[in-house]
Amino acid sequence: MKRGARQSQIVNNFFSLATIIMVSVTLTLYVKYVVKKPLRIHSNLICQEEALSSFDKISNKKLFNTGYRLLIEGAYVLDGGIIPSLEKKSHIEKKLSIKQIDNIFLNTINIKSNDDKNKFLKIKYELIENEDETSEKEGSILSSFRVNNKEVFNMSIDYSSYDMIELTKQIQCTLDAFKHNAKL
Secondary structure (H helix, E strand, O other), X not given: OHHHHHHHHHHHHHHHHHHHXXXXXXXXXXXXXHOOOOOOOOOOOHHHHHOOOEEEEEOOHHHHHHHHHHHHHOOEEEXXXXXXXXXXXXXXXXXXXXXXXXXXXXXXXXOXXXXXXXXXXXXEEEEEEXXXXXOOOOEEXXXXXXXXXXXXXXEEEEEOOOOHXXXXXXXXXXXXXXXXXXXX
């Protein structure tokens, strides 16, 4: 009878060891191949560090460099919008216009736009007024760079006043982040 008990203990120990090995291998493979790197918040440019808040994201790596090439060639169009606050009294539409912001983008890009291209980069931007009256930010600029209507890059950056110099600086930062990521 002792001998039978000993054999079952050996079998039991073998299966326990096999289970430990399988769990260890599974965890190792999971950590190495399945767990993704933490998401990056932004491109770590100085202008992004100085902003109240900013994030950028590459959405489509395949088309990203195509979008950058189209920008350099002048094959781009601007599509802008202003979104006023719903909760508080809005000041954005009195202080800014789409034409002013388009001019800032055009001056910052500093490449003449060619309208005769079949394929182009669409720079869609929105100036969004802040809803919170207690916040130090006035709003944010949400920009989306698209090739064939597929987003390749987007960025949001906050601004603290309607001053044209600050808005120019934030738009410059947006374009710098786009160009910086194209060079990586």
